Amino acid sequence: MSFLIHYGLSVSRRLAARTAAAIREDIRNVQWLLRPPLRVAVVGCGAIAPVHVAAYQTVGARVVAVSDIDVAALESALDRWPGIRAYRDYGRMLDEERPDIVSVCTWPETHAEIVIRAARTGVRGILCEKPLALIGAETDEMRAVCDRYGV
Numbered sequence: 001m002s003f004l005i006h007y008g009l010s011v012s013r014r015l016a017a018r019t020a021a022a023i024r025e026d027i028r029n030v031q032w033l034l035r036p037p038l039r040v041a042v043v044g045c046g047a048i049a050p051v052h053v054a055a056y057q058t059v060g061a062r063v064v065a066v067s068d069i070d071v072a073a074l075e076s077a078l079d080r081w082p083g084i085r086a087y088r089d090y091g092r093m094l095d096e097e098r099p100d101i102v103s104v105c106t107w108p109e110t111h112a113e114i115v116i117r118a119a120r121t122g123v124r125g126i127l128c129e130k131p132l133a134l135i136g137a138e139t140d141e142m143r144a145v146c147d148r149y150g151v
Helices: 002-017 020-034 049-058 071-080 090-097 108-121 136-148
Strands: 039-043 062-067 085-087 101-104 125-128
Touching: 039 049, 039 090, 049 062, 049 101, 062 071, 062 090, 071 085, 085 090, 090 108, 101 108, 108 125, 108 136
Parallel strands: 039 062, 039 101, 062 085, 101 125
Antiparallel strands: none
Protein backbone atom coordinates (compact mmCIF):
# COMPACT_ATOMS: atom_id res chain seq x y z
CA MET A 1 0.00 0.00 0.00
CA SER A 2 2.79 2.45 0.80
CA PHE A 3 4.24 1.88 -2.69
CA LEU A 4 0.93 2.93 -4.26
CA ILE A 5 0.69 6.03 -2.09
CA HIS A 6 4.31 6.93 -2.82
CA TYR A 7 3.82 6.34 -6.53
CA GLY A 8 0.62 8.38 -6.56
CA LEU A 9 2.29 11.29 -4.77
CA SER A 10 5.25 11.10 -7.10
CA VAL A 11 2.99 11.28 -10.13
CA SER A 12 1.00 14.14 -8.58
CA ARG A 13 4.16 16.15 -7.93
CA ARG A 14 5.36 15.62 -11.48
CA LEU A 15 2.00 16.65 -12.92
CA ALA A 16 1.85 19.75 -10.75
CA ALA A 17 5.29 20.77 -11.95
CA ARG A 18 4.29 20.65 -15.62
CA THR A 19 3.00 23.71 -17.34
CA ALA A 20 -0.57 23.94 -18.56
CA ALA A 21 0.75 24.24 -22.11
CA ALA A 22 2.61 20.93 -21.83
CA ILE A 23 -0.49 19.19 -20.51
CA ARG A 24 -2.61 20.61 -23.34
CA GLU A 25 -0.03 19.35 -25.83
CA ASP A 26 -0.17 15.86 -24.31
CA ILE A 27 -3.95 15.86 -24.60
CA ARG A 28 -3.76 16.92 -28.26
CA ASN A 29 -1.31 14.10 -28.92
CA VAL A 30 -3.72 11.42 -27.67
CA GLN A 31 -7.06 12.89 -28.75
CA TRP A 32 -7.00 10.84 -31.93
CA LEU A 33 -7.32 7.75 -29.72
CA LEU A 34 -10.55 9.09 -28.28
CA ARG A 35 -12.26 9.89 -31.57
CA PRO A 36 -14.00 6.79 -32.87
CA PRO A 37 -13.97 5.28 -35.30
CA LEU A 38 -10.34 5.34 -36.29
CA ARG A 39 -9.76 5.49 -40.04
CA VAL A 40 -7.39 2.79 -41.28
CA ALA A 41 -5.62 2.18 -44.58
CA VAL A 42 -3.84 -1.03 -45.53
CA VAL A 43 -0.89 -1.08 -47.92
CA GLY A 44 -0.57 -4.51 -49.53
CA CYS A 45 -3.50 -6.86 -50.10
CA GLY A 46 -1.70 -10.19 -49.80
CA ALA A 47 -2.29 -13.10 -47.46
CA ILE A 48 -1.82 -11.19 -44.18
CA ALA A 49 -4.02 -8.19 -45.06
CA PRO A 50 -7.32 -9.94 -44.14
CA VAL A 51 -5.93 -10.59 -40.65
CA HIS A 52 -5.19 -6.88 -40.23
CA VAL A 53 -8.61 -5.83 -41.54
CA ALA A 54 -10.42 -8.31 -39.27
CA ALA A 55 -8.47 -7.11 -36.23
CA TYR A 56 -9.29 -3.47 -36.94
CA GLN A 57 -12.96 -4.27 -37.46
CA THR A 58 -13.01 -6.21 -34.18
CA VAL A 59 -11.98 -3.11 -32.23
CA GLY A 60 -14.37 -0.79 -34.09
CA ALA A 61 -11.91 0.88 -36.44
CA ARG A 62 -13.05 1.57 -39.99
CA VAL A 63 -10.87 0.36 -42.85
CA VAL A 64 -11.40 3.05 -45.48
CA ALA A 65 -8.89 2.08 -48.15
CA VAL A 66 -6.41 -0.49 -49.39
CA SER A 67 -3.62 -0.27 -51.91
CA ASP A 68 -1.64 -2.77 -53.93
CA ILE A 69 0.27 -2.70 -57.19
CA ASP A 70 -1.39 -6.00 -58.19
CA VAL A 71 -4.77 -5.38 -59.83
CA ALA A 72 -5.99 -8.91 -59.05
CA ALA A 73 -5.22 -8.40 -55.36
CA LEU A 74 -7.18 -5.14 -55.39
CA GLU A 75 -10.14 -6.78 -57.11
CA SER A 76 -10.11 -9.54 -54.50
CA ALA A 77 -9.99 -6.94 -51.72
CA LEU A 78 -12.96 -5.07 -53.19
CA ASP A 79 -14.93 -8.32 -53.44
CA ARG A 80 -14.09 -9.18 -49.83
CA TRP A 81 -14.66 -5.69 -48.37
CA PRO A 82 -17.23 -3.75 -50.36
CA GLY A 83 -17.39 -0.08 -49.58
CA ILE A 84 -13.67 0.56 -49.22
CA ARG A 85 -11.63 2.48 -51.75
CA ALA A 86 -8.82 0.80 -53.68
CA TYR A 87 -5.63 2.41 -54.95
CA ARG A 88 -2.67 1.21 -56.98
CA ASP A 89 -0.57 4.07 -55.60
CA TYR A 90 -0.25 4.02 -51.81
CA GLY A 91 1.02 7.61 -51.74
CA ARG A 92 -2.13 8.84 -53.44
CA MET A 93 -4.19 6.77 -51.00
CA LEU A 94 -2.45 8.39 -48.03
CA ASP A 95 -2.91 11.88 -49.46
CA GLU A 96 -6.58 11.44 -50.34
CA GLU A 97 -7.82 9.30 -47.44
CA ARG A 98 -5.77 10.84 -44.58
CA PRO A 99 -6.01 7.71 -42.38
CA ASP A 100 -5.29 7.70 -38.65
CA ILE A 101 -3.53 4.32 -38.86
CA VAL A 102 -1.71 2.51 -41.65
CA SER A 103 -0.91 -1.19 -41.83
CA VAL A 104 2.07 -2.05 -44.00
CA CYS A 105 1.58 -5.57 -45.37
CA THR A 106 4.06 -5.56 -48.24
CA TRP A 107 7.39 -7.23 -48.88
CA PRO A 108 10.18 -6.11 -46.50
CA GLU A 109 12.10 -4.32 -49.26
CA THR A 110 9.35 -1.70 -49.42
CA HIS A 111 8.68 -1.22 -45.69
CA ALA A 112 11.03 1.71 -45.07
CA GLU A 113 9.75 3.77 -48.01
CA ILE A 114 6.10 3.20 -47.05
CA VAL A 115 6.54 3.80 -43.32
CA ILE A 116 8.49 7.02 -43.92
CA ARG A 117 5.90 8.28 -46.43
CA ALA A 118 3.03 7.43 -44.05
CA ALA A 119 4.71 9.24 -41.14
CA ARG A 120 5.34 12.33 -43.27
CA THR A 121 1.70 12.29 -44.38
CA GLY A 122 0.57 12.68 -40.78
CA VAL A 123 -0.76 9.28 -39.76
CA ARG A 124 -0.77 8.76 -36.01
CA GLY A 125 0.02 5.06 -35.95
CA ILE A 126 1.74 2.54 -38.22
CA LEU A 127 1.61 -1.23 -37.92
CA CYS A 128 4.38 -2.69 -40.07
CA GLU A 129 4.82 -6.39 -40.67
CA LYS A 130 8.17 -7.89 -39.79
CA PRO A 131 10.95 -7.56 -40.51
CA LEU A 132 10.76 -3.78 -40.32
CA ALA A 133 13.60 -3.49 -42.80
CA LEU A 134 16.39 -5.56 -44.29
CA ILE A 135 19.10 -2.99 -43.58
CA GLY A 136 19.74 -1.57 -40.11
CA ALA A 137 20.15 1.96 -41.44
CA GLU A 138 16.62 1.83 -42.86
CA THR A 139 15.25 0.87 -39.45
CA ASP A 140 17.11 3.80 -37.89
CA GLU A 141 15.70 6.18 -40.51
CA MET A 142 12.18 4.84 -40.00
CA ARG A 143 12.45 5.39 -36.24
CA ALA A 144 13.89 8.90 -36.67
CA VAL A 145 11.16 9.98 -39.08
CA CYS A 146 8.42 8.50 -36.91
CA ASP A 147 9.86 10.31 -33.87
CA ARG A 148 10.08 13.57 -35.80
CA TYR A 149 6.43 13.34 -36.90
CA GLY A 150 5.04 12.04 -33.63
CA VAL A 151 4.11 8.57 -34.81
